[in-house]
Amino acid sequence: MTPDLSCYNIADLRERARRRLPHGIWEYAERGVEDEGGMARNRAAFDRVTFRPRVLRGVQKVDTSTDVFGGRAAFPLALAPTGAAGLLWHKGDLALARAAATAGVPFTISSASTMDLEQIAVAGGRLWFQLYLWEDRSLSYAVVDKAHDIGCEALLVTLDMPVPPNREYIHRNGFGTPFKLNARNTLDVLWHPRWLASVMGRYALDGGVPSQANLPDRLRAKVTKGAPPGALFKQDDLDWDGIKELRDRWPGKLVLKGVLHPEDAERALALGADGVVVSNHGGRALDSSIATIDALPEIVSTVGGRMTVMLDSGVRRGSDVIKAVALGAQIVLAGRAPLYGLAAAGEAGVSRALDLLHSEVSRTMAMLGARSVSEIDSRLLG
Numbered sequence: 001m002t003p004d005l006s007c008y009n010i011a012d013l014r015e016r017a018r019r020r021l022p023h024g025i026w027e028y029a030e031r032g033v034e035d036e037g038g039m040a041r042n043r044a045a046f047d048r049v050t051f052r053p054r055v056l057r058g059v060q061k062v063d064t065s066t067d068v069f070g071g072r073a074a075f076p077l078a079l080a081p082t083g084a085a086g087l088l089w090h091k092g093d094l095a096l097a098r099a100a101a102t103a104g105v106p107f108t109i110s111s112a113s114t115m116d117l118e119q120i121a122v123a124g125g126r127l128w129f130q131l132y133l134w135e136d137r138s139l140s141y142a143v144v145d146k147a148h149d150i151g152c153e154a155l156l157v158t159l160d161m162p163v164p165p166n167r168e169y170i171h172r173n174g175f176g177t178p179f180k181l182n183a184r185n186t187l188d189v190l191w192h193p194r195w196l197a198s199v200m201g202r203y204a205l206d207g208g209v210p211s212q213a214n215l216p217d218r219l220r221a222k223v224t225k226g227a228p229p230g231a232l233f234k235q236d237d238l239d240w241d242g243i244k245e246l247r248d249r250w251p252g253k254l255v256l257k258g259v260l261h262p263e264d265a266e267r268a269l270a271l272g273a274d275g276v277v278v279s280n281h282g283g284r285a286l287d288s289s290i291a292t293i294d295a296l297p298e299i300v301s302t303v304g305g306r307m308t309v310m311l312d313s314g315v316r317r318g319s320d321v322i323k324a325v326a327l328g329a330q331i332v333l334a335g336r337a338p339l340y341g342l343a344a345a346g347e348a349g350v351s352r353a354l355d356l357l358h359s360e361v362s363r364t365m366a367m368l369g370a371r372s373v374s375e376i377d378s379r380l381l382g
């Protein structure tokens with residue numbers, strides 16, 4: 001059972017996370033890029049979608065579960081890949097994976113996780129793996145093979161960062177990699193002794209500063225060091241042939257994450273991909289991107305029914321999940337919402353975030369007169 005954290009919605013958990021984390025780490029987890037128009041647009045677009053509920057449907061029993069890639073999810077949500085989890089909480093990747101398994105929803109391991117795949121897999125539950133390609137492609141292929149060996153069902157290849165995003169605050173706060181101590185970030189960290197002791201203190205006790213865990217030992221660089229040659233993510237040369245190679249190599253479900261154009265979705269389908277995530281990386285990649293809920297309908301009308309369409313970016317309420325499903329998404333991914341829970345209270349906080357979203361999904365469905373996910377469609381929208 002999740003302890004009472006006195007948090008009644010995702011915004012409460014967000015506030016707790018903000019207070020607990022050093023400012024530089026909080027901004028890394030929370031902020032977007034440039035002027036953050038994309039983040040605001042994602043939310044504004046969700047808010048513009050309204051419901052037209054049905055009444056007198058008998059909603060004593062509401063079944064929130066859904067199928068995705070041949071397995072059941074307790075409600076239409078999976079945890080998005082988030083590389084910074086290990087800086088928000090000690091062994092944060094494992095805490096996220098455990099809470100997802102308990103909640104009965106899939107968890108996506110990030111290529112940039114600070115724990116390696118086997119360490120995360122002990123959580124059990126349904127696992128997906130997100131891929132950024134390293135400059136040395138053979139490293140990526142080795143990790144992809146390992147993801148298959150540990151039982152990941154799906155490979156999500158993230159495409160919306162062909163070049164590094166413009167996150168000015170990272171430099172302003174002095175939290176870039178390699179991480180270098182200066183007066184500003186030292187004060188910031190010292191000002192958050194609980195985080196320092198419970199996150200960095202515990203890493204110090206079990207072997208030191210976290211590093212990119214999915215690389216072979218010889219290439220793992222601590223966050224305080226620059227990456228050795230070949231060990232940086234680099235995708236500016238990735239094209240459809242590169243995706244074809246991955247398709248030929250990966251026997252499980254292949255999903256392209258960060259698709260906003262229907263023609264790209266069509267091309268993904270033609271190439272044999274099983275799904276797309278309509279995503280603008282939570283407003284963290286290209287600031288002036290279209291809001292995902294606005295991009296969704298055209299993509300669904302192009303490839304819906306022929307491949308799995310998922311959506312992320314800006315999901316903060318159960319009603320957002322239902323809006324996406326009503327517009328044709330199979331499932332949504334949540335990035336920051338579980339991270340707020342993680343930073344607030346570790347695994348218990350993530351469980352709290354997922355419980356809140358699940359109960360909001362269930363309540364919204366009842367209010368709409370939808371007794372199962374299959375009864376949610378665009379006729380319930382205003």
Ligand SMILES: Cc1cc2nc3c(=O)[nH]c(=O)nc-3n(C[C@H](O)[C@H](O)[C@H](O)COP(=O)(O)O)c2cc1C
Pocket residue numbers: 028029030080081082083084110111112130158257279280281282283284312313314315333334335336337339
């Ligand atoms: C702190 C943080 C780290 C992230 N790391 C990754 C990552 O390693 N790989 C990836 O594909 N997306 C990453 N994302 C993007 C998420 O997978 C997802 O697309 C986004 O968070 C969805 O928006 P939301 O945070 O509003 O739910 C990250 C997002 C955040 C907030």
